[in-house]
Amino acid sequence: MAPLSVSIGQYSNKGCKPINQDFYGAYIPQEPQLSSKGIAIALADGISSSDVSQIASETAVRSFLDDYYCTSEAWSVKKSAQRVLMATNSWLYAKTRQSRYRDDMDRGYVCTLSAAVIKSTTAHLFHVGDARIYRLVNGALEQLTDDHRVWVSRHSSHLSNALGIDEQLEIDYQALPLEGGDTFLFVTDGIHEYANARFMANAIEDHRDDLDEGARIIAQEAFDQGSTDNLTAQIIRVDSLPVRNAEETQQWLGGLPFPPELEPRMTFDGYEIMRRIHVSSRSHVFLAKDIETQESVALKTPASDLQQDPVLLERFLTEEWIARRINSPYVVSPCQPTRQRRYLYAVTEFIEGKTLTQWMRDHPQPTLEEARSIIEQIGKGLQAFHRQEMIHQDLRPDNVLIDHTGTIKLIDFGAARVAGIAESRVEHDNSGRLGTAQYSAPEYFIGDSGSVQSDIFSLGVIAYQMLSGRLPYGTRVAQTRTRHAQHKLHYGSVTQYHHDCPAWIDGVLKKALHPSPHRRYEAISEFLYDLRHPRQEFLNEGGIPLIDRHPQGFWKGLSLLLAIVVVILAILLLQQY
Known part of the structure; x- marks a missing residue:
């Protein structure tokens, strides 16, 4: 069976402009991703009114080419690409809102994007903006995309859709069956508004053996015809197509099937199952050995009940995408696929160690430095999520492994x-279906969405528990379903349980654990910094009430004072008689 094979020619030039705000790229993976994910091509065009749109263009293309290949093989091409584009759009939009261009989106991080994924015998096209994708048919160019542009007058127009211009994103999508020899042309508006379609078609036909030169000639023609914009062209020719067998066709139509029930010593999809590591209502995790590489891995399968729960199944698939996007020594790493996957499962590195839950049982009274070291590592892992515009939402000791x-x-x-x-x-509940109630931030229980501050709260709970052996608010957080009730949550000083803990550390934890997310730290980095560097406001013990720092001592002292007052009053009354 012939493999999927394409030839690609590309060219880009700044033209008359001082800088090139276009960006383009293509990626042809090796097997098994060539079959499971296909070949990706993308072209982005920054808008002229923005001085930073070239950053948007580069981000859009790089994110598409990188993140698409991180998505689950069980997702369709359409779902994978659309998820990547929506995440990129959200990042660009937030970047503008946080910049000095927040009141003028036309000067922010905005760009157009035209992309394609060629998988098996189908071309999947994704389009936002006014670049164009053509297909060469019988020597003529057929325009496949619509221009997302509104013409106000004959000489005035504006983009009606682009990446980063709005919080919501509409993506044009179409899937086209392929034949060997099919040729596609991607061009920015700086070319298609000036170069004649007949000229571009002839340039491709005349340079079939040198597509890079064909792309250059097309861009040069637009420049010669008076284009004042950047000039970028990509030519993609399909040289050979694979033939699907019956099994591949079934997987393409219905997705990857659920795996069979796994047992120790059985062989499964190139792995030898060694033993169970963990079983929950959502998934089963096994220690397995890759038969080809002899590497020990953790193999995770969805629980059979997930077949009836599309929401949780979707989360299982999203988890693999998230793991592949994050690169941190404090986050478990996925194993790169080396062969075609036939079932629905995920494979990650195997960590020989114990959960933080077990570690805390083994170390019921850790030193401040031991606790601080672990909290700092967890915090750095969370930062890797936050840099990717992701919130963990289920940070708890059982989700933290510690190796030897x-x-x-x-x-x-x-x-x-x-x-x-x-x-x-999915609503929070005590089963941990979305988050775990004891470690979830108060805002989740009144229906608010999570934020960086929500993860900070969960990290603060773990820090408090490590030092005290208790939860800062007990089980009361999950019982407070209104903001008014949450304002009544009372923080008890950790120093009453860990007498070696400085009062200023208690101030740090109190801030991280404030019931209102707006009163917590803005970023993990601030929290971690304050754990090492005392703030003046926390050094002043007057800022921490005695009843919070030493409640037992407070009440004993108050009782003693009242007793003294009673004795004095009794003496005074006796003297009067």
């Missing part, structure tokens, strides 16, 4: 939220 060197790894991202992706909402 003391290094931590965050695991289980099934509850994580990715910015820009609207998913079915």
